[in-house]
Amino acid sequence: MDIRECDDHQQLYIRIATSELAAKGQLSFNKKNGVLLVLMLSISSAALFLSAVAYACRKKMKKLHKKERGSGGHTLDKDHRTHTPDKDHTTVQMENLDELSFFSLHKIVEATNNFNIDNKIGEGGFGPVYKGVLENGRVIAVKRLSETSQQGLEEFQNEVICIAKLQHRNLVKLLGFCIHGNERILIYEYMDNKSLDSFLFDETKGLLLDWPQRFHIIHGIARGILYLHQDSRLQIIHRDLKAGNILLDSEMNPKISDFGLARKFIGQDAMAKTKKVVGTYGYISPEYAVHGRFSIKSDVFSFGVLVLEIVSGKKNREFSHEAHNDNLLGHAWRLYKEGKSIELISASLRNSCVVSEVLRSIHVGLLCVQHHAKDRPTMLSVVLMLVSEGALPPPKQPAFFTEECYSEVDNVSSLEDYTITLLHGR
Incomplete structure (x- = not known):
C-alpha cells in the first residue's frame, strides 16, 4: 500500500525491523530506558545473591570458630x-x-x-x-x-x-x-575433702575433725554468709544452707556452695514471700516452711542449725532424744536451761575442746534458731559474738522445740534428702 495516498485523518501502524531504526538513530527513548532497566535489575540481583552467599559462609565460619573455642575451654564472646x-x-x-x-x-x-x-x-x-x-x-x-x-x-x-x-x-x-x-x-x-556432712555424720571420719577445726569451720561459714548478706556486690539470701552444701578444701577451710535457690535482695530488712518453698528439711526456718516468707534471718536460722550439728555431730532432722523425744534444737535448749550445755558436745571432742568456745558456740547457735525472725541476730552480730568474750543475750525458745512441733509443717513434702516443696493451689 502506498502510504502517500492515505487519508490525512487515518491512523496507520507500521512494523519494521528494530535494526533499521537503530541504524538511523531512531530507537525510541522509552525503549532504551527499558533495556537499561532490565540490565540494571539483572546486575543488582546477581550482587544480592553473591552477598547472601558471602553472609552464609561468614555465619558458618563463626559457628565453627565458636565450637573450637568452646572445646578449648576459652571464654565465650559476648x-x-x-x-x-x-x-x-x-x-x-x-x-x-x-x-x-x-x-x-x-x-x-x-x-x-x-x-x-x-x-x-x-x-x-x-x-x-x-x-x-x-x-x-x-x-x-x-x-x-x-x-x-x-x-x-x-x-x-x-x-x-x-x-x-x-x-x-x-x-x-x-x-x-x-x-x-x-x-x-x-x-x-575441686574440693579435696568433699562436703562437711561426710565428716560430721560419719563415726569414723568424724574423729578426724577435732574442736579447733570445727570452730574454724564455724567461723568460716559465718564470714561467708556475712559476705553474701552484706559485703558482696549482690546481696544474696542463700536459702539452702546445710552441711551438704559446705565443702572443705585440702586445708579444711569451709566453702559455701550450691546457689541454685539463692535470691537477691536489697536492704537488711527485706523480706519476700513465695508460694513455692524450697530448701532442705531440718534447716528451714518456721516462717519460711509454714508461710513462705524468707529473709536474711532464714539463712541465720540455717546457720544456727549448722552450728549445733557441728558441735554435737548429730543431724537435726534425724535426732530424737530417747527420754523426751526432743529434736536437736529442743535437746540443746533443754540442756541450756539446765546449765548442762557442755553435754551436747560430741564424745570425740572431749579431749580437744575449749569449753568456753564450745559454750559460746552453742549459745550463738540457740540465738540463731529462735522461733521469731526478729529475735535472731544478723550475721554481723554473729561474727562479732563468736570472736568476742563479752556477755551474750539469753536466747528464747527455739523453733520446732519438740518432735511433735513438726506437725506445723505437715503440708511440706520431702524430696528425698535434698529439698522440700510447699505448693498452694491457685
Missing part, C-alpha cells in the same frame, strides 16, 4: 551468650559473664571418662557430681543436672549468674559451665 534451645523451647541467656569459661560437652566427657560411676563423688538436689581431670592436669568437680531433678533451667541460670559475680575465700569458685542440647553442667574447683 555476642554468643544465647545457646541452644532447651527441651521447653526457651533459651538460656548468660549475660556479662566474661570472667566465666564455656566448656564443650566433649571436653567434659573426656575429663570424667564419660561420667564414669567410679568418678562420682556425690549427689544433691541438682544432680550428681563427678570428679574430672582436664588435659592440663587440673582437677575439677562437674555437677550435672539430672533428668529427674526438681531443679532445672531457672536454678542453673540463677547459680551461674549469682556465683560468677561473687568472690570470697569461703565461697566455692565456679570455673565455667556447659550447655549442650538438654545438658546443663556446672564446673567447679
Whole structure:
C-alpha cells in the first residue's frame, strides 16, 4: 500500500525491523530506558545473591570458630551468650559473664571418662557430681543436672549468674559451665575433702575433725554468709544452707556452695514471700516452711542449725532424744536451761575442746534458731559474738522445740534428702 495516498485523518501502524531504526538513530527513548532497566535489575540481583552467599559462609565460619573455642575451654564472646534451645523451647541467656569459661560437652566427657560411676563423688538436689581431670592436669568437680531433678533451667541460670559475680575465700569458685542440647553442667574447683556432712555424720571420719577445726569451720561459714548478706556486690539470701552444701578444701577451710535457690535482695530488712518453698528439711526456718516468707534471718536460722550439728555431730532432722523425744534444737535448749550445755558436745571432742568456745558456740547457735525472725541476730552480730568474750543475750525458745512441733509443717513434702516443696493451689 502506498502510504502517500492515505487519508490525512487515518491512523496507520507500521512494523519494521528494530535494526533499521537503530541504524538511523531512531530507537525510541522509552525503549532504551527499558533495556537499561532490565540490565540494571539483572546486575543488582546477581550482587544480592553473591552477598547472601558471602553472609552464609561468614555465619558458618563463626559457628565453627565458636565450637573450637568452646572445646578449648576459652571464654565465650559476648555476642554468643544465647545457646541452644532447651527441651521447653526457651533459651538460656548468660549475660556479662566474661570472667566465666564455656566448656564443650566433649571436653567434659573426656575429663570424667564419660561420667564414669567410679568418678562420682556425690549427689544433691541438682544432680550428681563427678570428679574430672582436664588435659592440663587440673582437677575439677562437674555437677550435672539430672533428668529427674526438681531443679532445672531457672536454678542453673540463677547459680551461674549469682556465683560468677561473687568472690570470697569461703565461697566455692565456679570455673565455667556447659550447655549442650538438654545438658546443663556446672564446673567447679575441686574440693579435696568433699562436703562437711561426710565428716560430721560419719563415726569414723568424724574423729578426724577435732574442736579447733570445727570452730574454724564455724567461723568460716559465718564470714561467708556475712559476705553474701552484706559485703558482696549482690546481696544474696542463700536459702539452702546445710552441711551438704559446705565443702572443705585440702586445708579444711569451709566453702559455701550450691546457689541454685539463692535470691537477691536489697536492704537488711527485706523480706519476700513465695508460694513455692524450697530448701532442705531440718534447716528451714518456721516462717519460711509454714508461710513462705524468707529473709536474711532464714539463712541465720540455717546457720544456727549448722552450728549445733557441728558441735554435737548429730543431724537435726534425724535426732530424737530417747527420754523426751526432743529434736536437736529442743535437746540443746533443754540442756541450756539446765546449765548442762557442755553435754551436747560430741564424745570425740572431749579431749580437744575449749569449753568456753564450745559454750559460746552453742549459745550463738540457740540465738540463731529462735522461733521469731526478729529475735535472731544478723550475721554481723554473729561474727562479732563468736570472736568476742563479752556477755551474750539469753536466747528464747527455739523453733520446732519438740518432735511433735513438726506437725506445723505437715503440708511440706520431702524430696528425698535434698529439698522440700510447699505448693498452694491457685
